[in-house]
Amino acid sequence: MNIIFDFDGVIINSHKIKTKAFFLTFKSYGKTIANDSQKFHEKNIGKSRYYKFKFIFKKYLKKKIKKNEIKILDENYDNFTKNKIQKLKPSKHLLDFLKKNKNIFNFYISTGTPQKKIIEILKKKKLIKYFKKIYGGPKSKTSHISEIKKNRLKTIFIGDSYEDFLASKKTKTLFVLKLNSENSRFRKKLNVKKINSFKNFEKILKNLLD
Numbered sequence: 542m543n544i545i546f547d548f549d550g551v552i553i554n555s556h557k558i559k560t561k562a563f564f565l566t567f568k569s570y571g572k573t574i575a576n577d578s579q580k581f582h583e584k585n586i587g588k589s590r591y592y593k594f595k596f597i598f599k600k601y602l603k604k605k606i607k608k609n610e611i612k613i614l615d616e617n618y619d620n621f622t623k624n625k626i627q628k629l630k631p632s633k634h635l636l637d638f639l640k641k642n643k644n645i646f647n648f649y650i651s652t653g654t655p656q657k658k659i660i661e662i663l664k665k666k667k668l669i670k671y672f673k674k675i676y677g678g679p680k681s682k683t684s685h686i687s688e689i690k691k692n693r694l695k696t697i698f699i700g701d702s703y704e705d706f707l708a709s710k711k712t713k714t715l716f717v718l719k720l721n722s723e724n725s726r727f728r729k730k731l732n733v734k735k736i737n738s739f740k741n742f743e744k745i746l747k748n749l750l751d
Contacts, residue, residue, distance in 0.1 A: 542750075543689055543696040547587065547682075548652035550701035551719045552668070553629040555622070556586065560723065563593070565698060566614055577601050579656065586723065587704030589653045589678035590618060619658070627665060630673040642743075647694065650675045651685040651708075653705040664723040682708035690714070697749065699736075703727050715749065 550556035567575045578597045585593060594614050598606035631639075636657035639648065648671055650658050656677035663669040676685035684702075686708055687730040690696050698709045701719045718728060718735045728735065734749060736742070 542651060543647045543692065543694050545649045545651050545686060545689060545696065545698040545714075547698075547700040547702070547705050547719075548650055548654060548662075550586075550721050550723065551637065551699055552631055552650070553626070553666075554721065555626045555629055556701065556721055556723050557567070558622050558625045558629075560586075562618050565621045567597065574601050583723065585704065587653050587700065587708075589681075590615070590655070591679050599604060626662065630666070631668065632739055634742065638739055638742050639668075643671050647673045647689075647692070648687055649673055649685075650677075650684045651689075651700075652676070653678045653682070653704075655679070664732035668743045683711050686712040686714055695750070697746075706731055706733065717745075717749070 546552055548555075549559055560579060560583060562688075564575045564579040565580040574597075579599065581597060581600075582593055591611060594611055595606050598604055598610070613735065625637065650663070650672050654662070654677050656675070659677040660675050663672070663675060669675070674689075676688070682705065686696070686698060690712065697715045697717060698705065699717045699719055700706065700709070701721055701724055703724075706716055706718065716733045718724065718731060718733050720728060720735055720737050734745070736745060
C-alpha cells in the first residue's frame with residue numbers, strides 16, 4: 542500500500558511559520574500587499590510558492606514578475622523559514638509509525654515545497670530514509686499522486702489543506718485530513734477521515750481499510 546504524506550502541517554507543524562513568512566517576504570512592498578499576500582497563501586496552502594509569487598505580482602502589484610525577482614523572493618522566504626523549520630521535530634507517534642512500518646508500506650512525500658529544498662530538509666532531519674520517493678514543487682500534487690499510483694497499489698494521502706483534498710479527489714485517492722489551526726475554516730465541509738495526531742494511527746488505518 543502507498544501512504545503519501547504532505548510535509549508542512551503533517552510531518553512537522555511548520556504551517557504557521559510559512560504563513561508568517563509570506564507576510565514578511567512581501568513586507569517591503571507595503572503592509573497592504575503583505576497582508577493580501579498572506580491571505581492568498583492561506584487560501585492556497587499546498588500550492589507551489591512560485592505559483593503564489595507570480596499571482597501576487599500580477600494581481601496585487603499589477604506587473605509580470607521577473608526571474609531575478611523570483612530568486613530574491615525565494616531567498617528571502619527561505620531566510621525567514623529555514624532556521625525555524627530546522628528546529629521543529631515530527632511527533633513521537635509519527636516517528637514510531639514510520640520506523641515500525643517502513644518495510645511494510647510505501648511511504649512518499651508530496652509537498653509544494655521545491656523539490657531540492659524538501660530533500661535537503663528531510664536529510665537534515667534524518668527522515669529521508671523512511672520515504673520511497675520525495676515529490677516537491679513546482680509539479681502539482683495531482684501529478685505526484687498520479688505518478689505514485691502507477692504501481693496500482695491502494696493509496697492513502699494524508700494532508701492538511703483544501704488543495705490536498707482536491708488533489709485526492711481528482712486522483713480518486715482516499716484522503717485523511719490532519720487537523721491543525723489553519724484548516725478550521727473548511728474542515729467541517731469535508732466528509733473525510735480526520736485525525737488530530739498520529740497516536741493510534743495503525744488502528745485508524747486498519748479501520749479505513751476494512
